[in-house]
Amino acid sequence: MLTESVSATVKLFFREAIARAVSESMRRDDRIILLGQDAGRFGGAYKEFSGLYGEFGPDRVRDTPVAEAAMVGLGVGAAAAGLRPLVSITYMDFLMLGLDPLVNYAAKARFKTGGQITTPIVVKTTAGARGQGVAHSQCIEAWMMAVPGLKVVAPSTPADACGLLKSALTDSGPVLFVDHKRLFSTAGEVPLAESFVPIGEALVRRTGTHVTITAHSYMTRIALTAAEHLAEEGVSCEIIDLRSLAPMDVETIAQSAGRTGALLTLEEGQLTCGIGAEIAFRIRELVGPIRMARVGALRAPVSSNPVLEAACVPSADRVIGAIRRLLNN
Amino acid sequence: MDRLALLRRMMLIRSFESALAKRRDHGFQLLSSGAEGVAVGLCDALRNEDQLLCSGRSIAPSLARGLDPGAVMAELLGRIAGPNRGKAGRGHMAQPAAGFFGAHAVVGGNLAIAAGVALALQQRRSTAISVCVFGDGACGSGALHETLNIAALWKLPLLLVCDNNQIAIATPREQALAAARLSDLAAPFGIAAVTVDGTDVISVRDSATGLIANIRAGQGPGFLECISERFFSHSTATRETRSAAEMEVVWSRCPILRLTGQLRAEGVLASGAMEELQHDTDRQVLHAIAFAEASPFPNSAEALSHVD
Numbered sequence: 001m002l003t004e005s006v007s008a009t010v011k012l013f014f015r016e017a018i019a020r021a022v023s024e025s026m027r028r029d030d031r032i033i034l035l036g037q038d039a040g041r042f043g044g045a046y047k048e049f050s051g052l053y054g055e056f057g058p059d060r061v062r063d064t065p066v067a068e069a070a071m072v073g074l075g076v077g078a079a080a081a082g083l084r085p086l087v088s089i090t091y092m093d094f095l096m097l098g099l100d101p102l103v104n105y106a107a108k109a110r111f112k113t114g115g116q117i118t119t120p121i122v123v124k125t126t127a128g129a130r131g132q133g134v135a136h137s138q139c140i141e142a143w144m145m146a147v148p149g150l151k152v153v154a155p156s157t158p159a160d161a162c163g164l165l166k167s168a169l170t171d172s173g174p175v176l177f178v179d180h181k182r183l184f185s186t187a188g189e190v191p192l193a194e195s196f197v198p199i200g201e202a203l204v205r206r207t208g209t210h211v212t213i214t215a216h217s218y219m220t221r222i223a224l225t226a227a228e229h230l231a232e233e234g235v236s237c238e239i240i241d242l243r244s245l246a247p248m249d250v251e252t253i254a255q256s257a258g259r260t261g262a263l264l265t266l267e268e269g270q271l272t273c274g275i276g277a278e279i280a281f282r283i284r285e286l287v288g289p290i291r292m293a294r295v296g297a298l299r300a301p302v303s304s305n306p307v308l309e310a311a312c313v314p315s316a317d318r319v320i321g322a323i324r325r326l327l328n329n
Numbered sequence: 330m331d332r333l334a335l336l337r338r339m340m341l342i343r344s345f346e347s348a349l350a351k352r353r354d355h356g357f358q359l360l361s362s363g364a365e366g367v368a369v370g371l372c373d374a375l376r377n378e379d380q381l382l383c384s385g386r387s388i389a390p391s392l393a394r395g396l397d398p399g400a401v402m403a404e405l406l407g408r409i410a411g412p413n414r415g416k417a418g419r420g421h422m423a424q425p426a427a428g429f430f431g432a433h434a435v436v437g438g439n440l441a442i443a444a445g446v447a448l449a450l451q452q453r454r455s456t457a458i459s460v461c462v463f464g465d466g467a468c469g470s471g472a473l474h475e476t477l478n479i480a481a482l483w484k485l486p487l488l489l490v491c492d493n494n495q496i497a498i499a500t501p502r503e504q505a506l507a508a509a510r511l512s513d514l515a516a517p518f519g520i521a522a523v524t525v526d527g528t529d530v531i532s533v534r535d536s537a538t539g540l541i542a543n544i545r546a547g548q549g550p551g552f553l554e555c556i557s558e559r560f561f562s563h564s565t566a567t568r569e570t571r572s573a574a575e576m577e578v579v580w581s582r583c584p585i586l587r588l589t590g591q592l593r594a595e596g597v598l599a600s601g602a603m604e605e606l607q608h609d610t611d612r613q614v615l616h617a618i619a620f621a622e623a624s625p626f627p628n629s630a631e632a633l634s635h636v637d
Contacts (some may be wrong), residue, residue, distance in 0.1 A: 033452065059452065065482070070441045070475030077445020080430070081380070081459075083452060085445075100472075104435050105442055110635045112421040113431065114414035148636050247637070 009159075009189035015048040017158035017190050018124075018179070021165035022049065022086060024194055026056055029084060032169055034061045035071055036088030045090050046126070046184040072098030072123060076106045076174070079121035084169060092127040092178065093138045106174040107149035120173040122165070127154075128180040128218055128268055129313045133304030139269035139297075141216075144176050145246045145278065152245040153199055154178040156220035158188040160243055163197030171199060180218040202249035204256065208238035211262040211323055214253055214279055216242040219266045219314065226319035235323065245275060253279060254286040262291040264323055268313050271296040293326040295319055330373050332592060335530050337606055339365035339585050342389045344610045345398055348618060349388075350565055355406055357566035358419055361389030363528075363558035366584030367492045368393035370533025371460065371553075374541055377428055378457040380450075382443040385420040385434030386492075390462055394429045398613060399620030410624030414631065430459070436497075437463065437470030440489070444476045447487035447550075458486040458544050466497030468511050477550075481518040484549035488540055489515070491552070492527065494559040499570040515552035527555030528584040558582045 012020065026032045034052060036044065040063040043050040053061045064071050068089055075087035089095045095102075106119040129137040144152045153168060153175065155161040161179065168175040205220060206227055215223040220241045227237035238256050242248065257263040263283055265276030276294035283290070298312045330338070342365045349358055361368065368389035375381065375394075383390035391401050396412065404411025404422050411417070412424040423431025430446055433439035443461035450457050467473060468491060480487045491511050495502045508514050512522035521543055525536045533555055540551030558579045562569040571579070592598035 062483075065475075065478055067475035067479065069472050070444065070479050073438075073441020073472065073476070074445040074448055074479065077442035077447075077459075078449040078452070079445070080442065081425075081446040081449035083449045100435060100438055101441060104438060105433060108421075112413060112417045113423045113635075114412070114416050115635045116413065116423060116425060117431070 008192040010192050011187055012158045012190045013185060013187050014158045014161055014179070015046050015050070015184040017162040018048040018165060019050050019052060020190070021162040021169070022052055023055060025166055025169040026052070026060065029169070031082065031084040032060070032086060033078070033083055034086045034088065035064050035075055037064055037066055037090055039063060039088050044088065046181070048184060049088070068094050068097035069100060073101035075121045075123070076101040076119050079106070079119040079173060080109060080117045084120050086122045086124060086169065089123060089125040091136050092125045092140055093135045095123070095125050095140070098123070102174060102176070103147050103150070107147050111149060118172050120171060122168045122173065122175045122177055124165070124177040124179065126181055127178050128182055129302045129309050130181040131304055131306065131309065134301035137302035137309070139267065141178055141245055142269055142274045142278070145275065149174070150246065151175045151199055152178065153243060154217040154245055155243055156183065156217050156241050158186070159190045160197050162190050163195050164199065164243065167196045167199050175199070178217060182218045186221070197243070200244045200247040200249055202243055202252040203241045204238060204252070205241040206237065206239040208236035208260065210236045210260055211238070211264055211327060212253065212256040212260045213237050213239045213264045213266055213319070214242055215239065215266040216245060216275070217268070219268050222314060222316050222319060223266055225316040226323070229316065229320055230323060235327065237323070250282050250286065254283055257283050257290060258287045262326055264292070264319070264326055265294045266314060266319060267296045269297060270299065272299070291326055291329060293322050295322050332531070332588065332597065335369055335373060335534070336585065336588050336592065337610065338369045338393060339530065339588070340606055341398065341610045341613060342368070342392050343585060344607070344614045345392060345402070345617065346388055348614045349402070349405060356418070357564045358388070358405065359386040359564045360561050361386055363560035363579065363583070364492050364494055365389050366530035366533055367490070367527045367555040367557050368462065370530040371462065371490055371537050373534045374537035375428065375460065376457065378455070379428055379460060380425065380430040380446050380457065381428060381460050381462070382430045382439045382446065383432050383462040384436065384439065384464055384467065385432055386464065387419050387422050387432035390432070391422055391429055394427065396424055396427055396429055398617035402617040403621035403624050406621050407626055408621050408624035409627050410621065415627055416631070437467035437472040439463065440467065440472045440476040444480050444485055444487055447480065447485040448483070450486055451483070456545055458488060458541060460488045460490060462490045462492050464497065465491060465493040465495060465502045465506065465511060468506050468508070468514060473514065477515055477518045477520060480550040481520050484547060486544050487550040488537065488544055489550065489552045490537070491554045492557055493554055494557045496559055498563040498567065510554060512552055512554040520550050520552050521548070522552040522554070524554040524556065527557030528582045528587055530584055530588055
């Protein structure tokens with residue numbers, strides 16, 4: 001309790017935490033520029049860049065046309081030439097249009113040039129379902145985890161959003177920062193003092209003894225809700241917020257899963273070649289055979305229809321059901 | 330450079346490629362023979378602090394930019410004495426400290442990267458410019474349209490140079506691109522655009538110099554289309570699809586013979602001078618090969634270096 005009383009915090013919305021991270025980083029490092037559609041005067045699709053245009057002006061906060069390939073390409077080229085661009089791709093679905101420079105150039109630049117070119121770029125994008133339909137809802141983090149040289153982070157709280165984005169903006173890159181439509185309006189305590197969250201470290205969000213749940217981004221909140229209900233039945237869940245997907249803190253998961261003897265992986269994206277599949281195999285290698293289950297989206301597009309969307313993406317009820325089955329087997 | 334130096338540089342590229350193509354230990358290569366005038370003329374218009382980017386057809390651009398032929402040969406043969414320790418090869422060779430920001434083998438892939446380099450230069454208030462050489466094959470890509478638009482809007486210090494060798498692997502340019510001239514592609518964006526004969530090194534140099542003066546003056550990007558020739562098939566591993574009659578026409582447009590003819594007609598090139606130049610460049614290439622061969626391949630452990 002002592003540490004809590006001395007480390008002062010302020011309550012911020014997730015979107016405010018992002019704006020604060022960018023603002024603090026841009027003040028510290030004039031190589032940081034922001035490129036994005038409606039990132040300037042408009043302040044970002046979710047107001048997550050609110051105030052930045054006013055503080056840093058049109059040279060450092062640049063509105064771009066709708067041209068994801070060139071936006072990421074310009075960011076990557078500028079990074080290779082000495083800037084630290086933050087490129088905002090409004091939805092993760094549209095990141096597909098900008099993958100060539102990110103995957104074929106940025107993720108390989110240091111390797112292919114024998115260390116002569118680094119690309120300290122951060123691409124920030126928004127994943128997740130919230131009524132916007134089949135091409136505005138996808139979570140393709142698992143695709144990105146398969147790219148050597150690319151880091152992927154996906155925070156679930158304002159404090160982590162702030163701390164991880166600040167770390168990403170000092171990293172040698174490239175870093176993909178994934179947030180979520182349903183997180184921008186959530187609030188949480190953020191340290192008053194400037195603070196960084198290291199890339200590559202998971203966090204135990206809730207301690208428990210019966211089952212380990214891994215999640216990231218908005219699904220961490222779903223896991224926490226499920227754990228609350230399960231606690232009433234006497235089931236004790238330990239929740240690991242992955243925070244960083246690549247590199248992944250497998251040790252923290254293994255330590256927990258080894259202790260609980262049961263693992264449930266939760267993700268909003270597809271299960272095939274998914275984050276859960278990756279975690280399960282690596283935990284199997286490290287811990288040996290334990291009970292495992294995975295929860296993710298149905299193998300279907302995510303509709304804008306509210307009934308179909310809710311049917312497709314994981315809910316606390318689905319997590320609860322999966323854990324009951326896992327522990328009863 | 331004087332015209333003899335330009336001729337010499339073009340001959341070095343031709344001789345270098347000729348020696349390389351005779352070998353069997355390079356995987357395959359994308360040769361620039363027939364288009365030496367584009368790279369050499371362009372690079373003569375650049376300053377040391379400028380950055381050159383190009384496609385995977387990187388031999389002429391890298392040598393024209395002044396990279397050491399031995400180092401380039403080492404890179405192409407996969408040896409650690411290459412500027413990228415043999416990890417980049419023809420497709421991705423780079424030496425930014427020498428003004429060669431590098432090749433990128435995704436067709437059209439370097440266009441937006443080059444615009445990003447230009448953005449970094451602009452942001453730092455540098456007088457240097459970013460230059461990207463790409464083929465006619467890249468002109469069908471959306472990346473070109475997106476890059477032209479942003480570069481024009483932001484007045485980026487960027488020169489886009491289309492080395493139009495009139496064929497993409499086996500697809501003739503007129504079958505792939507609807508525009509009458511490829512420089513027309515830049516016109517809707519208000520970008521200064523010029524088409525020149527890429528086999529005339531002087532004309533390439535002078536046109537590039539004119540466009541670059543405007544770019545350095547802050548007037549925004551320029552577009553230079555150079556109509557060149559591809560003397561060989563797409564790569565050393567690709568079959569030639571053009572007829573003997575077509576190749577006769579192609580070979581008749583040699584940038585080296587063109588400049589040689591001019592210099593002879595003006596009496597600048599003494600008799601025997603060509604033989605001497607040829608001998609010198611051939612010897613330079615032999616040295617480059619010896620340098621490369623003396624260098625080992627990377628240790629297999631390097632497969633994991635510089636990844637994360």
